[in-house]
Amino acid sequence: MDAATAGPRRIRAREQEENFPVALRWLPREQRDHLHAVYATARMIDDVGDRAAGDRTAQLLALRADLALVWSGGEPANPVFAALTPTVAACGLDQEPFQQLIEANLVDQRVARYPTFEDLLGYCRLSADPVGRLVLAVFGQATPATVALSDRVCTALQVLEHCQDVAEDYLAGRIYLPQEDLADFGVAEAQLTTGATGCRAVVLRQVDRAMDLLDEGAALVGRLTGWARMAVAGYVAGGYATARALRAADGDVWLRKPTPRHVDTVRTMVTLLGRAAVVTR
Numbered sequence: 001m002d003a004a005t006a007g008p009r010r011i012r013a014r015e016q017e018e019n020f021p022v023a024l025r026w027l028p029r030e031q032r033d034h035l036h037a038v039y040a041t042a043r044m045i046d047d048v049g050d051r052a053a054g055d056r057t058a059q060l061l062a063l064r065a066d067l068a069l070v071w072s073g074g075e076p077a078n079p080v081f082a083a084l085t086p087t088v089a090a091c092g093l094d095q096e097p098f099q100q101l102i103e104a105n106l107v108d109q110r111v112a113r114y115p116t117f118e119d120l121l122g123y124c125r126l127s128a129d130p131v132g133r134l135v136l137a138v139f140g141q142a143t144p145a146t147v148a149l150s151d152r153v154c155t156a157l158q159v160l161e162h163c164q165d166v167a168e169d170y171l172a173g174r175i176y177l178p179q180e181d182l183a184d185f186g187v188a189e190a191q192l193t194t195g196a197t198g199c200r201a202v203v204l205r206q207v208d209r210a211m212d213l214l215d216e217g218a219a220l221v222g223r224l225t226g227w228a229r230m231a232v233a234g235y236v237a238g239g240y241a242t243a244r245a246l247r248a249a250d251g252d253v254w255l256r257k258p259t260p261r262h263v264d265t266v267r268t269m270v271t272l273l274g275r276a277a278v279v280t281r
Helices: 008-017 029-051 056-072 079-091 096-110 117-127 129-138 144-164 166-171 179-184 189-193 197-217 226-248 262-279
Strands: none
Touching: 029 056, 029 079, 029 096, 029 129, 029 226, 056 079, 056 096, 079 129, 096 117, 096 129, 117 129, 117 144, 129 144, 129 226, 144 166, 144 197, 144 226, 166 189, 179 197, 189 197, 197 226, 226 262
């Protein structure tokens, strides 16, 4: 089974590999299933963009057309899109965020370097921010204010993921660390396979930026209610815990991939929820 036709069950199994909780186990079954459907779609699109054999651009364009059938009343051939259809109907999800995820993967086929951090942020607006917007929509809590904060959180999570995957991305022909930062620390691209001291400094600069974004976006937790607050607190907490793990490793993502400790994530989540409760009293 190739990346484009992987079924929802196979993709769901891969959720265990993710840094950030896709759908907390104690969420109501209906909302949990909707989040799983959204995740499976995003994961499958990324798999085609990153792993598919053959012409990935052509396959992504085919996915774009097939995905559009979910909203036009047709029957998508892809089983993941077919499984998404009830969620789209139940939650009133827009097509645009999903199509932006496909566009991000099309960008990956032609862009392998980002000159500045601002350029990387532009990519994250396609590759990360749409996921947060979809999560808010699943819970019926997408407003201009919550979306703006969610975008900061999602961009931070994407930057942290890029930090963890520097060597892997380089071997795949991509560098998400900004070129100007590599130049500032005198890092040659070939050094990204081993992680010289300068490489670690570049990673830590991105971690600092991600932490700033998380600090700006964390107020999102207090603007949400009910299960949405609980779920999003988990995502934000996972981001903070990952940033701390990267700092504790001094930016060394080559010896082993720094991952957040579960206890750290839970502790941070409780703190975020406590602050949100105080704000909303």
